[in-house]
Amino acid sequence: MRWISNFPPPSKTFTERTMARDIQLIRILGEETYNKISNSKVLLVGAGGIGCELLKDLLLMGYGEIHVADLDTIDLSNLNRQFLFRQKDIKKSKANTAVAAVALFKGNTRLEPHHGNIMDVSQFPLSWFRQFDIIFNALDNLEARVYVNRMALFINKPLIESGTTGLKGQVQPIFPYLTECFECTAKETPKTFPVCTIRSTPSKPIHCITWAKNFLFTQLFGEESEDEINPADLETDDAQEIEALLKETNELLELKKLIKEDSAEEFIDSVVEKIFVEDIVRLAKIDTLWKTRQKPIPLNYELYSKKLKELPTSIISDDQKIWTTEENLFVLIDSLKRLQARYKSEGVLDFDKDDKDTLDFVVAAANLRSFIFGIETKSEFEIKQIAGNIIPAVATTNAIFAGFSSLQSLNVFSDDPVGNSRLIYDSEYINKFVTQCPPLPGNSNCKACGIQRGIITVPSLDIQLGEIHKQLLKKFGYSDDVSIVVGNNRLIYDYDFEDNLISSLKDLTIGSGSIFFVSDSDDDLQDIELYLEVAPQETDITLTDITIKKKPLKKKESKEEVTIQDDQMEEIFDEDEILLIDEPAEKRPLEIEQEETYSKRKKSTI
Ligand SMILES: Nc1ncnc2c1ncn2[C@@H]1O[C@H](COP(=O)(O)OP(=O)(O)OP(=O)(O)O)[C@@H](O)[C@H]1O
Numbered sequence: 001m002r003w004i005s006n007f008p009p010p011s012k013t014f015t016e017r018t019m020a021r022d023i024q025l026i027r028i029l030g031e032e033t034y035n036k037i038s039n040s041k042v043l044l045v046g047a048g049g050i051g052c053e054l055l056k057d058l059l060l061m062g063y064g065e066i067h068v069a070d071l072d073t074i075d076l077s078n079l080n081r082q083f084l085f086r087q088k089d090i091k092k093s094k095a096n097t098a099v100a101a102v103a104l105f106k107g108n109t110r111l112e113p114h115h116g117n118i119m120d121v122s123q124f125p126l127s128w129f130r131q132f133d134i135i136f137n138a139l140d141n142l143e144a145r146v147y148v149n150r151m152a153l154f155i156n157k158p159l160i161e162s163g164t165t166g167l168k169g170q171v172q173p174i175f176p177y178l179t180e181c182f183e184c185t186a187k188e189t190p191k192t193f194p195v196c197t198i199r200s201t202p203s204k205p206i207h208c209i210t211w212a213k214n215f216l217f218t219q220l221f222g223e224e225s226e227d228e229i230n231p232a233d234l235e236t237d238d239a240q241e242i243e244a245l246l247k248e249t250n251e252l253l254e255l256k257k258l259i260k261e262d263s264a265e266e267f268i269d270s271v272v273e274k275i276f277v278e279d280i281v282r283l284a285k286i287d288t289l290w291k292t293r294q295k296p297i298p299l300n301y302e303l304y305s306k307k308l309k310e311l312p313t314s315i316i317s318d319d320q321k322i323w324t325t326e327e328n329l330f331v332l333i334d335s336l337k338r339l340q341a342r343y344k345s346e347g348v349l350d351f352d353k354d355d356k357d358t359l360d361f362v363v364a365a366a367n368l369r370s371f372i373f374g375i376e377t378k379s380e381f382e383i384k385q386i387a388g389n390i391i392p393a394v395a396t397t398n399a400i401f402a403g404f405s406s407l408q409s410l411n412v413f414s415d416d417p418v419g420n421s422r423l424i425y426d427s428e429y430i431n432k433f434v435t436q437c438p439p440l441p442g443n444s445n446c447k448a449c450g451i452q453r454g455i456i457t458v459p460s461l462d463i464q465l466g467e468i469h470k471q472l473l474k475k476f477g478y479s480d481d482v483s484i485v486v487g488n489n490r491l492i493y494d495y496d497f498e499d500n501l502i503s504s505l506k507d508l509t510i511g512s513g514s515i516f517f518v519s520d521s522d523d524d525l526q527d528i529e530l531y532l533e534v535a536p537q538e539t540d541i542t543l544t545d546i547t548i549k550k551k552p553l554k555k556k557e558s559k560e561e562v563t564i565q566d567d568q569m570e571e572i573f574d575e576d577e578i579l580l581i582d583e584p585a586e587k588r589p590l591e592i593e594q595e596e597t598y599s600k601r602k603k604s605t606i
């Protein structure tokens with residue numbers, strides 16, 4: 001790695017360089033902040049595009065201890081932007097490699113890599129999270145983001161959330177129970193299309209790609225579904241269309257049975273004949289569908305088959321070319337041969353954009369369908385981006401937003417962390433790349449930060465559920481009419497289902513790190529989420545409220561009152577749960593431009 005200009009040249013010793021850097025940091029940050037930062041321990045989750053940048057930034061800011069967690073190993077495709085990794089590192093752990101790569105300029109910072117899934121409670125229990133002063137998210141998926149958000153709420157520590165998509169990016173500082181959390185606003189889910197558009201009346205390339213990937217590929221090579229097809233799932237009232245689609249699907253299931261038995265020729269002929277000829281003939285006969293649309297024209301299989309012999313096999317590797325109809329047919333037949341052979345030996349297959357056999361099939365099938373329906377066709381390169389939901393990552397965007405993430409963390413050490421922090425995001429205005437606004441207060445209806453939160457500590461998993469139930473009623477004042485759900489949706493207790501009370505947690509396969517969700521069926525008290533910890537040194541069950549400044553367990557408000565309460569900030573100042581309600585906090589004024597952009601931003605998923 002080359003030395004960066006502002007720092008002393010590498011001829012100086014490690015200690016000299018570190019000292020010189022610390023002097024510069026003290027000049028920039030002031031001694032007090034510098035000391036606080038160098039005594040802080042932080043967690044960086046994700047060592048990918050943003051994570052590599054952020055690790056470098058946090059180190060150069062002089063953080064005392066940085067832990068880096070990532071579950072993945074390095075791929076060739078990471079090297080263009082994850083600058084801490086080199087060709088020789090491919091297949092190695094991202095967390096370990098990133099930490100090793102920054103050793104040269106790590107100064108006095110203590111670094112600890114963790115190769116593992118941050119959601120794995122045995123490797124990363126809540127007690128492990130508690131050691132950190134700040135958590136930085138540099139993740140690429142909602143599930144892990146939501147999980148870390150919950151952990152930050154459980155330990156009541158700031159979380160600096162960041163994400164980028166192409167040229168867009170966002171940094172959201174989250175101060176639990178004081179500002180919006182990651183789950184306060186709904187995140188956009190992937191776009192879906194009506195079934196009838198995909199199955200009967202496609203009009204865009206994406207419809208044909210979705211059909212080839214999610215329907216045709218899965219039906220032929222995916223897991224067999226036990227369920228009967230439900231006509232209601234076809235999302236159409238047209239009796240003729242329903243009949244055609246049911247017939248189509250049943251025939252496909254029959255075809256699937258032949259994959260293992262038939263020779264390649266027989267199998268391929270049957271697939272092409274059925275999918276691109278017979279099914280289309282049947283659809284074309286349903287006049288109601290084509291009153292305002294162009295009728296599909298079945299593939300002239302015989303005609304195109306004759307032309308296939310003249311084609312060079314090299315066409316398969318030309319992913320930039322928009323293939324002709326016969327070229328698509330050629331690739332379809334070739335990929336069907338490859339997939340049939342694999343299915344015979346490996347069994348069920350999954351679509352993967354980086355698996356050439358599956359990609360070739362999806363591209364050729366989508367393009368042939370497009371051709372039949374008079375829709376433009378696309379190159380394999382383009383379809384790979386669409387089918388793999390790929391928006392190319394931009395190294396500069398990652399660097400910019402990682403920079404903002406690290407800068408936002410400075411506010412944690414200021415006199416007014418919430419007041420000083422800013423949500424930073426890309427601007428939609430030509431003369432501005434990024435813009436900012438103050439974080440908003442949490443949404444009182446948020447299912448993550450709008451509810452009460454606690455920790456159940458038990459000496460062992462031999463404790464009966466009944467013991468926990470008893471403590472819950474005693475500590476929080478619930479009536480007996482509560483329901484207790486564990487994990488995603490497993491009901492383990494309610495008023496009419498008391499069987500489990502005499503079972504131990506172990507027998508109920510409830511382990512350390514399980515999350516209990518308790519709701520009051522009488523609707524009198526707030527819901528509560530409890531994290532289960534096993535502490536063998538304890539002798540009894542304890543239930544702890546988590547936050548110092550927390551939303552108190554209180555009577556649910558009626559609908560109208562809840563609306564008013566949106567703007568209220570409630571605080572509780574001591575363990576005796578004395579409730580002080582402030583005057584409704586005024587929304588901080590936002591520039592109109594910011595407010596508009598922010599409201600749009602809140603809908604996007606990054
Ligand atoms: N549950 C998780 N636990 C730990 N690390 C995770 C978890 N989920 C995602 N990550 C890591 O977060 C990082 C996100 O980085 P990035 O968005 O650059 O994705 P990538 O997988 O490296 O690149 P790409 O998806 O573009 O090929 C990845 O290194 C990924 O392994």
Ligand SMILES: [Zn+2]
Nearest residue numbers: 181184446449
């Ligand atoms: Zn929230």
